[in-house]
Amino acid sequence: MQFVSIQFFFYFVLLIAALKISKQENTRQWVLLFASYIFYAYWDYRFLALLLIQTCVAYFTGLFLAQNSNSKGALVGGITATLIVLGFFKYFNFFIETFCRVFSIANTFSLSIILPTGISFYTFQAISYMVDIYRGIIPAECSFKRIAVYIGFFPQIMSGPIVKAHDFLPQLQHEHRVQKENLIQGGQIFLFGVVKKFVIADRLGVCVDAIYNAPAAYSWTAILIAVFTYSFQIYCDFSGYSDMAIGIGKALGYDLGRNFNCPYIVSSPSDFWRRWHISLSSWFKEYVYFPLGGNRKGLSRTLLNLMIVMLLSGLWHGASWTFVFWGALHGIASVMQKLFNECYKKSGQQHTNSRTKYILCVLANFVFVSFCWIPFRASSFENMFAVIKGLATLQAGIRYVYAYAVVYVGICVLSTVYVAVRRNGNAEYPQLNFTKFSSWVLLWLVLLVVVVFSYEGNIAFIYSQF
Numbered sequence: 001m002q003f004v005s006i007q008f009f010f011y012f013v014l015l016i017a018a019l020k021i022s023k024q025e026n027t028r029q030w031v032l033l034f035a036s037y038i039f040y041a042y043w044d045y046r047f048l049a050l051l052l053i054q055t056c057v058a059y060f061t062g063l064f065l066a067q068n069s070n071s072k073g074a075l076v077g078g079i080t081a082t083l084i085v086l087g088f089f090k091y092f093n094f095f096i097e098t099f100c101r102v103f104s105i106a107n108t109f110s111l112s113i114i115l116p117t118g119i120s121f122y123t124f125q126a127i128s129y130m131v132d133i134y135r136g137i138i139p140a141e142c143s144f145k146r147i148a149v150y151i152g153f154f155p156q157i158m159s160g161p162i163v164k165a166h167d168f169l170p171q172l173q174h175e176h177r178v179q180k181e182n183l184i185q186g187g188q189i190f191l192f193g194v195v196k197k198f199v200i201a202d203r204l205g206v207c208v209d210a211i212y213n214a215p216a217a218y219s220w221t222a223i224l225i226a227v228f229t230y231s232f233q234i235y236c237d238f239s240g241y242s243d244m245a246i247g248i249g250k251a252l253g254y255d256l257g258r259n260f261n262c263p264y265i266v267s268s269p270s271d272f273w274r275r276w277h278i279s280l281s282s283w284f285k286e287y288v289y290f291p292l293g294g295n296r297k298g299l300s301r302t303l304l305n306l307m308i309v310m311l312l313s314g315l316w317h318g319a320s321w322t323f324v325f326w327g328a329l330h331g332i333a334s335v336m337q338k339l340f341n342e343c344y345k346k347s348g349q350q351h352t353n354s355r356t357k358y359i360l361c362v363l364a365n366f367v368f369v370s371f372c373w374i375p376f377r378a379s380s381f382e383n384m385f386a387v388i389k390g391l392a393t394l395q396a397g398i399r400y401v402y403a404y405a406v407v408y409v410g411i412c413v414l415s416t417v418y419v420a421v422r423r424n425g426n427a428e429y430p431q432l433n434f435t436k437f438s439s440w441v442l443l444w445l446v447l448l449v450v451v452v453f454s455y456e457g458n459i460a461f462i463y464s465q466f
Contacts, residue, residue, distance in 0.1 A: 001042040004194055011039070012248075014370045019252070020178045028176060029149055032252070036154035039182045043158075047116040050085065051152055058083045058126035059147045065133045066140035075134045079127055082238070086123045094319035111344040120316060122151050124283055129165040131287055137166045155248040157464040159241050159406060161279035164286070168254070176253035183322045186251025189429045191297025194450055200408045201237035202455035204229050207402035211376055215386040222400040223390045229405045230377050231264070231370040237462045243429075262427045264369070265420045267361035269333040272369060280316070284309050303338060307331040312436070322375040329372045375420045383433055 001008050015035045022028045041048045061078030065071060093110045100107040127410035129147065132138045141147050150168050167222045208426020211218050211226035219227075242259035249256040263276035289309050295302040307328075389395070419427050432439035 003190075003241075003248070004198060007042075011035075016178055016183075016251075019465055029145055029172065033152065035159065036149065039154035040152065040157055043117050043389065044114070047114075047119075050089075050116055051122060051157075052148075054082055054085060054123055054126045055144075055148050055151045058129045059141070059144050060152065061130050062133045062140040062147070063142075065130065067272055069136070072134075074129055082123050086119055087373050089119055090111055091319045093316075097292065097343050098321075102109055112415055116225060119169050121160045123164055124162050124280075125151050125165070127287060128162075128283065129169075132165045138169055141169065153249070153254070155245040155252075156256055157391045159238070159245070160277075161256050163256055163279065163458055163460030164283065167257060171254055173455060179253065179259055182253050183251045185431060186247045186249070187301070188247070188431055190244050192430060192449075193240040193245075193247060195240075195446065196242030197461070198235040198454040199450060200412070201233050201235075201240055202457065203404040203453070204233035204433075205238070205260050205410055206455070206457070207400070207405040208377070210402075211400065212379070212383065212387065216381070216395075217397055218390065218395075219389050219397040219399045220393070220395045222399045223387055223395070223396060224336050224407065225401065227374060227387070227391075228370050229409055230373050231366070231403075234373065234462055235260070235263070236378075236412070241461045241463065260427075262416060262419050262425055264366050265362055265416055265425050267358055267365055268337055269330060269365065270337055271369070273330070273334075278438055280313070284313055288312060293440050299338075299342060299354075303335045306334045306338065309332060317376070320380075322378055322381060325381075326372055326376045329375070334367065339431070 001011065015031070018031045019028050020033070022031055023459040037048060037051075040051060057078055061074060061081075064074045068074060093113060096109045097107055099105070100109070129138075129150065133140050146169065150163075150165065153163075153168075155164060200210065208226050208230045211223055215223055239260040246256045246259070257279060259278050261278065263272050266272050266275060272451050289305055292305040292308060294305065310327045310331030311324060312327070314323045314325070314331070317323045317326070374387055375381075375384045378387060390397070419425060432443060434440060434443075
């Protein structure tokens with residue numbers, strides 16, 4: 001069920017009505033759980049059982065940990081069980097094909113497996129719950145319903161944000177009545193995401209898809225335009241989905257946090273990951289990087305931990321070596337930045353922050369991130385090498401300039417510069433004051449833009465495949 005559809009409109013209206021007439025919070029949570037499972041089952045009801053399995057593993061592991069607080073074996077067992085489910089559906093064929101290719105064996109083991117939507121996201125939330133109990137951050141929940149609502153909350157179950165247990169479960173302790181203020185604020189955030197996804201990202205995708213589908217046919221300038229265009233496409237696509245999910249959560253009275261914060265205006269790879277897919281970056285930091293030792297066990301171990309985290313991040317994004325390679329590129333960049341900072345610190349030189357230096361570093365980092373998106377977007381290594389070859393050889397070919405790409409990339413750049421200059425690099429969700437006539441005019445103009453300029457072709461979310 002797409003967020004922008006007639007089906008979802010009636011689904012959400014009925015949900016709001018059911019929540020409105022519910023007098024007790026316990027009843028509202030049951031309504032929310034029932035609605036979340038209907039939403040997930042609408043995609044494929046067979047995988048609802050898989051969601052329930054992951055929820056049950058987390059729930060019963062949590063209860064066991066509550067009785068045996070130092071049982072590391074129970075924690076490992078619970079995490080292993082959830083990862084086995086994730087690994088089978090997402091990585092079984094990947095590892096089988098890799099094994100057969102390495103040892104030159106005929107592949108007769110691959111299975112026809114459908115990747116359940118959102119499995120990477122709700123599996124990580126289940127792990128978050130178990131680890132938070134083991135660490136003593138939160139108590140184990142006796143109510144299965146609350147754990148099920150947390151893991152299966154419908155706005156973010158398909159593509160995140162990944163909400164950690166200690167951030168979401170305490171919210172279930174409070175009343176969540178349907179309130180006009182929440183609906184208005186959430187609606188504006190949702191509409192902001194709609195514009196980014198359906199008006200900008202999907203239009204930019206026309207240019208990117210055309211060139212990546214046949215890179216040998218296009219000139220190097222067209223390929224270069226597609227490379228930079230994809231940076232804005234994937235940002236508007238994924239942050240647009242996140243905004244819609246956050247907006248729906250806000251309308252229901254729940255805070256899903258922030259998932260993006262202008263990631264292209266930073267001057268280093270580490271700062272990029274503090275602003276891009278924040279929920280995933282912080283998840284890996286809390287549940288992988290810190291348990292590995294973080295930066296507490298010397299420089300060599302820190303560099304190794306950074307590399308491991310980025311490789312796992314790449315593998316999380318997809319069962320393909322192109323994603324692992326993408327993660328490795330960011331891992332190498334993080335390692336090099338850490339080494340540079342250590343050498344700079346030992347030299348005793350004082351750090352200077354001139355505006356010119358900052359701008360040059362931002363541009364260099366953006367170029368690096370954009371070129372790293374090539375293996376991320378490419379369908380295979382062959383496709384990736386074809387794109388790189390076209391750029392490296394200044395390839396002749398079709399000189400393709402997509403008008404929407406020029407307009408929308410320009411809008412994205414100007415918006416980014418505005419945030420950097422006027423908001424100190426921190427983006428905020430727009431909130432209109434509907435006591436003013438100008439706010440109503442702006443709202444109707446935005447709705448008109450959505451109706452007129454929304455793309456009607458392939459509108460699948462990029463991150464729904466992860």
